Amino acid sequence: MVRLAEPYVFTDAKAVVLLPDVTNEVTYSLKTITATGWRSMQDNHGAVVAGKLEITPLTEGIHIVTLHLSQPVELRFLAIAPPPQLDPQVVRRTLPRQGDRLLRGEPFTILAMGDSVTETGNYPEFLKLLLERATGKHNVTVVKRAYPGRSVDATVRNFRDDVPPNRPQLGLLMYGLNDQGGGVSTAAYLEQCQWVVEHMVQECDADTILLTPTPDLSRDQNATEYSPYLFRTIGFAALLEDLGQKLNVPVADTFHAVWGTGGTTLNACGRKMRPVYPPSISQQFTSMLETEGRGDGVHPNALGHLAIARAVFNAIAGAAPAKRIHGTSEWTQDGLVSHAQLGTNTMLFPLMDDAVEPSNNGVRWPNRKRPEDLLKFPSNRYPMPMFVAMEDGRPQVVEAPVAAKVDFVRERQVVTGSTVTVKFGTTPVTVTIPSGSSVGRIPLIRDTQAAELAYVRFGAARVGEATVDGDLSEWNKHQWIPVGEPVQAREPWNVNDHRASTNECYLHWAFKAGSNGVFMAAKTTGSVEKDNFIIFFDPRMPELLGTPGRYYWLSGHRREDGQLDLQRGETSRSATGLTGVWRGGALELFIPYELMEMTAWPKSGDLGVSIWWTHVGPDGKNTTLQWSEDGHPWNPRWFGVVRIVDDAATNLPYMVRVK
Helix, strand or coil: CCEECCCEEECCCCEEEECCCCCCEEEEEEEEEECCEEEEEEEEEEECECCEEEECCCCCEEEEEEECCCCCEEEEEEEECCCCCCCHHHHHHHCCCCHHHHHHCCCEEEEEEECHHHHHCCHHHHHHHHHHHHHCCCCEEEEEEECCCCCCHHHHHCHHHHCHHHCCCEEEEECCHHHHHHCCCHHHHHHHHHHHHHHHHHHHCCEEEEECCCCCCCCCCCCCCCCHHHHCCHHHHHHHHHHHHHHCCCEECHHHHHHCCCCCCHHHHHHHCHHHCCCCCCCCCCCHHHHCCCCCCCCCCHHHHHHHHHHHHHHHCCCCCCCCEEEEEEEECCEEEEEECCCCCCEEEECCCCCCEEECCEEECCCCCCHHHHHCCCHHHCCCCEEEEEECCEEEEEECCECCCCCECCCEEEECCCEEEEEECCEEEEEECCCCCCEEEEEEEECCEEEEEEEEECEEEEECCCCCCCCHHHHCCCCCEEECCHHHEEECCEECCCCCCHHHEEEEEEEEECCCEEEEEEEEEECCCCCEEEEEEECCCHHHCCCCCCCEEEEEEECCCCCEEEEECCCCCCCCCCEEEEECCEEEEEEEHHHHCCCCCCCCCEEEEEEEEEEECCCCCEEEEECCCCCCCCCCCCCEEEEEECCCCCCCCEEEEEC
16 A cells, blocks of 8 residues: 655655555655645656665655556655744743753643644644754654634633543643634623633643634635625734733734735735635635635645644744734714724724724724623624734734723622622722613713623522422412513624514523432513523632633423433533423423532522523524623623522522623
8 A cells, every 4th residue: 555654744845655566666646735835746756665665855844656566656744844943041931941841852732622623733743843853862752632613712621621631731722713603792702711720730730822813714715805804803812912921921923924915906816815724614724725715714724733833832932022002092073993003004994794994094883872882782792993904915903902091890790689889990880780680781972982681580599399290380489580672682792683573582480409410490571482491500709700610501302202302511521310301392401410420509699690591582593691691602701690599588699690
């Protein structure tokens, strides 16, 4: 069988083709795909010695070898330019905990954490090759723990199982494509990235490098022109760089490493990235150059992953971060205007789903006329006004916060009664919760700043058992929480209610704290036969609710035969006795404490619960009803609280958050 001895080789070495049945000279043609495009074809011939043909790489890139045997045979390998030597003092600075271990050649484990880009590509293995070549030591091991289609939340909740057992010295954290695309808030994304960095130190004494998310060519691959979708992740990349500076950890600029030299237009930029993306996710040694730009524009090929690995290597080598552009924003009679020092030939673009108009050395925001507009989609996607400036083919994010001396303090608090005191800087501001309301949102506007107060009353759980049979008569004396108010019909950034009225789908839920698990009951209104739900649980101490960490969940839907299908989430090892019944407008569930890795209701008396109900309307449109959230189901963050109460309990407190 004709094959390559190794798929990767440095450019100063030889690629070896194994030809066990060939003893004479072989002719072959050789062409390469580099990060900048095709290189010319060369015809060659070489002697086969002991069943081996040695081929000298032409340059760094994917080499396509066509052997002219009785039947042509095509083989491909990647040639890698050797890296420069590492400065030991710099490595000790960029990897302060384990850099010395790498330099000494002791066993050194790299743990790559990420989404499908990490799972399907080989940037961690390429980094291993670069580090071993640069240090002259060969004791690096690579471990991957990747979750395709997920956000950084997946690494957080699986951290306990994925990370300490592997005893890594260096963690690579690469998320953002799904976080941005799925509607994960930037606040959650950054909090969870920071959590991983901190726990790598606390639990493993390991260093971490943050990797920025890569460009996306997927939407425009069949179009004649590329759009700003190319840099849909660049806002998350810029904020990740800010986090790296805050935490004093290296950030690998993998976005621009894959972006390359760019071009004078977006179309030119997209075309220039085709060499580093494949026609198919499984064809790492191919390029979209071979398919006229069609293919997988999300997951880079081997060349793209080599660029990623080199960006990480450069971060370890102490590469200075790229120069950033910063600006400011102000409110004018015409609305919000952002200013920054920009070059005369700079092209300006909005981040995704937004709109900007060029103004003097900056942009005007046509959809932001008043501060309260910052609470609406798409303005609420990012923590401040941000836009993209591109000069000389390189897109950069301009962060332009609103110039103000004070802002509302973003905080959470438990409130008893109907008044809430929030802070505008150091000034207390009193807000009144409407009488009789158990869930809602109140805009907070002061001077040029805007925030939102979200409140949800605690749910009540009585101690006792229930029979899971769909008969709700035993729940008559319980207190019920609503899931169906218009303000609860939320997509990741906004209220989005496709129901004709609340009567189309409305639910009330109640809880019992049993000896072996939680009982839940729901009274449903409307046509909900096609609906499905997810219920999340966070059994940690109340002060930890809403912070990154491990949580648990179950999902359910009614099958065509009328039976309720329940599935436990991936963080639950088992859930003995998990059961439910859905009959007519009544739903009953038993969730064993085992699902939450507990043996009883939390000692604090409070259990974090987040209910997500997806209603399928008669027109086929989905409305997601959320008890306490305003996020994405990959990333529950705003858990409500269910508290054990006695029969006399009436006025439960509110969980209040200023967002």
